[in-house]
Amino acid sequence: MSALDSAPDILKRIVERKAERLEAARRARPEAALREALAEADAPRGFVAAIDARLAAGRPAVIAEAKKASPSKGVLRDPYNPAAVARSYEAGGASCLSVLTEADFFAGADAHLQAARAACTLPVIRKDFVIDPYQVIESRALGADCVLLIVAILDDARLKALHDLATELGMDVLVEVHDHDELARALAISPPLLGINNRDLRSFETDIATTTRLAAEVPNGTRLVCESGIHTRADVAQIQADGVNAFLVGEAFMRAEAPGEKLAELF
Numbered sequence: 001m002s003a004l005d006s007a008p009d010i011l012k013r014i015v016e017r018k019a020e021r022l023e024a025a026r027r028a029r030p031e032a033a034l035r036e037a038l039a040e041a042d043a044p045r046g047f048v049a050a051i052d053a054r055l056a057a058g059r060p061a062v063i064a065e066a067k068k069a070s071p072s073k074g075v076l077r078d079p080y081n082p083a084a085v086a087r088s089y090e091a092g093g094a095s096c097l098s099v100l101t102e103a104d105f106f107a108g109a110d111a112h113l114q115a116a117r118a119a120c121t122l123p124v125i126r127k128d129f130v131i132d133p134y135q136v137i138e139s140r141a142l143g144a145d146c147v148l149l150i151v152a153i154l155d156d157a158r159l160k161a162l163h164d165l166a167t168e169l170g171m172d173v174l175v176e177v178h179d180h181d182e183l184a185r186a187l188a189i190s191p192p193l194l195g196i197n198n199r200d201l202r203s204f205e206t207d208i209a210t211t212t213r214l215a216a217e218v219p220n221g222t223r224l225v226c227e228s229g230i231h232t233r234a235d236v237a238q239i240q241a242d243g244v245n246a247f248l249v250g251e252a253f254m255r256a257e258a259p260g261e262k263l264a265e266l267f
């Protein structure tokens with residue numbers, strides 16, 4: 001059984017759709033042409049370096065997420081202006097941005113990443129469902145500084161290959177896990193940045209105690225990011241008590257009129 005066969009239905013549907021779109025993209029712009037575009041891309045902004053700088057200053061590092069919608073919550077922000085959101089996040093003290101580019105389930109677009117990155121000086125992670133080297137190259141060509149690799153949708157060999165390719169292209173990588181087995185697989189590649197997603201993508205149930213449980217299994221010195229379901233200062237304090245001081249937050253900010261002000265209030 002492949003990693004994908006055991007993936008939850010929504011994730012499976014997202015990845016199936018992604019594979020279709022990937023083939024269309026490959027036909028429209030073959031990989032050789034994409035690689036040529038790399039020369040035109042803006043130099044990577046250090047994503048991990050920005051997190052490290054904030055943590056070294058003894059402050060929480062916030063990866064602030066821009067997304068119009070999500071499968072579990074529907075439309076979060078309408079109208080949605082990624083450039084305005086990026087400026088608001090930078091003013092509010094974000095360390096990095098996360099921008100959804102997945103179109104069919106999150107109403108994202110590649111142009112959202114480009115607009116958000118152009119509107120600020122923050123490093124940006126392309127938040128998408130990366131399953132193929134083509135998408136890693138495409139991410140850098142779009143200007144992404146970091147890519148997300150979700151362990152649940154990758155087998156071990158592919159996880160390592162995509163991680164290594166992103167690193168070769170000068171990007172950072174956020175390796176995301178949700179449970180004990182995924183964590184063990186992620187740790188096998190010693191990821192420089194490890195995300196614990198509190199959301200169970202099978203049920204959409206979100207429990208920040210997931211970070212508490214898994215953080216206890218992570219070797220000292222691993223850079224950890226707590227992802228999903230952070231809504232209150234009490235949530236932040238609970239995670240900080242586990243020794244984790246980097247956060248990826250979307251919904252709580254996207255529902256606020258001024259996302260950056262909400263960020264400053266929470267952190």
Ligand SMILES: O=C(O)c1ccccc1NCC(=O)[C@H](O)[C@H](O)COP(=O)(O)O
Binds near residue numbers: 011070248
């Ligand atoms: O959020 C979903 O519904 C979802 C469904 C299927 C795959 C991924 C999904 N979300 C991605 C994320 O993990 C979140 O966008 C991110 O961690 C921010 O979470 P939140 O602060 O709860 O918006």
